[in-house]
Amino acid sequence: MTASRKPVPKPTPETQPFWDGTARGELRVQRCRGCKRHYFYPRPACPHCGSGDVAWVTTGGRATLVSYVINHRPAPGFEDDGPYAIALVELEEGVRMMTNIVGVEITPENLPLDMELRVVFEQRGDMAVPLFQPAGAAR
Structure with missing residues (x-):
C-alpha cells in the first residue's frame, strides 16, 4: 500500500484537542460556558461574547x-x-x-442542499481528518 500524498494537518496548541478527538473518532468543537454557544474554528475566547471560559465538547457528528x-x-x-466536493x-x-x-458520486444531482450528512474519518499519516458522507450511506 502506498502512502497518501495528501497534506497532513499540523496541530497547533489551539487545535490539538480537536485533532486528539479525531484520532479517537470524535468530532469536537468548542462551547462557551458563559453564553452556552458552540463555535468552530478553535480559538481561546468565545467569538460571540468574548468569554475565555470555554470547553471542548464532542458533537453528534x-x-x-x-x-x-x-x-x-x-x-x-x-x-x-x-x-x-469541497463543502460547507x-x-x-x-x-x-x-x-x-x-x-x-460527486455530481450536482447527488448533492442536494440540506442533505443530511454524518462524519467519517480519513487516516492521513498519523492524523485522522473529518469528512462527511450522506447519512444513509454505508460506511
Whole structure:
C-alpha cells in the first residue's frame, strides 16, 4: 500500500484537542460556558461574547450540506480523488465547517442542499481528518 500524498494537518496548541478527538473518532468543537454557544474554528475566547471560559465538547457528528463546489482540477495530493466536493456543512450544534463530501458520486444531482450528512474519518499519516458522507450511506 502506498502512502497518501495528501497534506497532513499540523496541530497547533489551539487545535490539538480537536485533532486528539479525531484520532479517537470524535468530532469536537468548542462551547462557551458563559453564553452556552458552540463555535468552530478553535480559538481561546468565545467569538460571540468574548468569554475565555470555554470547553471542548464532542458533537453528534451529524450535519447538513449548506454549499459546495465540485473541483475538477485537483490540488496536489488529490489527483486520484477528482472530481471532489469541497463543502460547507452545518453541524447539528449550529457551527459551520469546511470539509469534503465522500461516499457518493460527486455530481450536482447527488448533492442536494440540506442533505443530511454524518462524519467519517480519513487516516492521513498519523492524523485522522473529518469528512462527511450522506447519512444513509454505508460506511
